Amino acid sequence: MATTVENPIAADAKVLQSYLGGKWQAGVERGAPLVNPCDGTVLAWASSKGLDLKAALDYSRNVGGPELRNLTYAQRAELVGKIADLLATRRDEWYEVARKNSGNTKADAAIDVDGSIGTLKYFAKIGAKLGDAHLLRDGSPMRLARDQNFQGLHVGVPLDGVAVHINAFNFPAWGLWEKAAVSLLAGIPVLSKPATSTAWLAQEMVHAVIAAGILPPGALSILCGSPNDLLDHLRLGDAVAFTGSADTGEGIRQHARIRQQGVRVNIEADSLNAALLGPDAVPGSPSFDFFVREVVREMTSKTGQKCTAIRRVLVPAEHAAAVTDAIAAALSKIVVGDPANASVNMGPVVNMAQRKSVKEGIRKLSAQATIAYLPEPFAPVDADAVKGAFVPPTLLKLSDSVDRAMVHELEIFGPVATVVPYRDKADAFAVARRGGGSLAASVFSGDTGFLAEAAVALGTTHGRLLLVDPAIGDSHPGHGIVLPSLMHGGPGRAGGGEELGGLHGLWFYHQRVAMQASATTLSALAAQAADPSAE
Helix, strand or coil, X not given: CCCCCCCCXXXXXXXXXXXXXXXXXXXXXXXXXXXXXXXXXXXXXXXCCCCCHHHHHHHHHHHHHHHHHCCCHHHHHHHHHHHHHHHHHCXXXXXXXXXXXXXXXXXXXXXHHHHHHHHHHHHHHHHHCCXXXXXXXXXXXXXXXXCCCEEEEEEEEECCCCEEEECCCCCCCHHHHHHHHHHHHHCCCEEEECCHHHHHHHHHHHHHHHHHCCCCCCCEEECCCCCCCHHHHCCECEEEEEECCHHHHHHXXXXXXXXXXXXXXXXXXXXXXXXXXXXXXXXXXXXXHHHHHHHHHHHHHHHHCXXXXXXXXXXXXXXXXXXXXXXXXXXXXXXXXXXXXXXXXXXCCCCHHHXXXXXXXXXXXXXXXXXXXXXXXXXXXXXXXXXXXXXXXXXXXXXXXXXXHHHHCCCCCCCEEEEEEECCHHXXXXXXXXXXXXXXXXXXXXXXXXXXXXXXXXXXXXXXXEEECHHHCCCCCCCCCCCCCCEECCCHHHCCCCEECHXXXXXXXXXXXXXXXXHHHHHHHHHCEECHHHC
């Protein structure tokens, strides 16, 4: 959303500074605007023009890295816990920033903010179990030759560079801290680059942590504005963790400096996630009702702006009409508008550019699908449908599962999903796999045999599977919720990356080294290392 004479400016609008090289710095120009998506009011600006990013990276490597790695895993875990405690004391402030800059309802803000705090607390707890070690151990020493004294052991040594975290606009808090929690626990300093459009929340949180003096100098930095030449200054020992579009992710992978220096890259990108209703789940059954509720929640939570949101709704052909009617009836009860109004349970998308993108996606998909639900007239509560970045929840429907390739290729990042009828379970599994690799899929059925079969059939093309029988219909956290104890990522178009996964996530920030030595030497080395598999 560009700033024009029609965009009002908030009285307290500010220029966001970056924290680099151990000090707060502003770019040499005012930069890009950050707006309230409900009315376009400019809240802040962000620019990185003129900032010395090479010096910032060097400072993180040379000051922050050694300071962090002088600490044990348990000591670093304690620092991560202190960050969580600090952020929790200001939860209401973060909610308010999320409302203003991201258009979040309180429930949406909680997913981002409370998810951040919970993830930090989780890694603080499990990191403490690693104790006073400075290395990781993978397994136990093994004999390598006839001489029992000659043995081998895999050891993880923390990288000696900086972790560059490039995050998407939809989770400015969680995107920052779910990556930082693991990196800091591993002993690797963080330089976070939030998406500019919603960088305010991330910047405020980092400001609070820096002001509290929780971390050693150089352990945490933030870049607000364009990345400029940031990637040009990376080297062996650095790591990049990216969340965003597949095109940008591929650009990072192919960046000349990253390829030449062998910089580690983890990508979490586009995803056409599916929810699959089993053949046994007839209308009125518990599985049917749980399925409809989950689809509606995923369409409207965060206004559909989640990388894990359900985009494809796969249902038995004989129940397609009933499913469509049930979802439409539930969507009709969703109140869209300014989240400042307590009755609102879905806000706007992040800005006018995103609204345009979503509407264009609906227009394209409508060439192959029919609109099954679209509220008309559409009038958001306490907001202007023209000036605000509002998109009503929209449900589309295909007539069958044959061809209609666009629904399996075009991700519409908003409150939009498409019902896709399938003929039989073989067809259902084939349709689900047409997403080309996804972060998550959920399967709803009262038939545990079908759930087990679906797990095997979909396992190669999905990073996470939620298999819901009625016994857990009310207890699972949701299709779109990422848990820190489980791996987050997916194959193919989803980027092929892995984040979180408990202490498994630490390995991205460690070099796994095959050590060969005498039994005495390896025993001494093993005694200095912690086994993350024992969590």
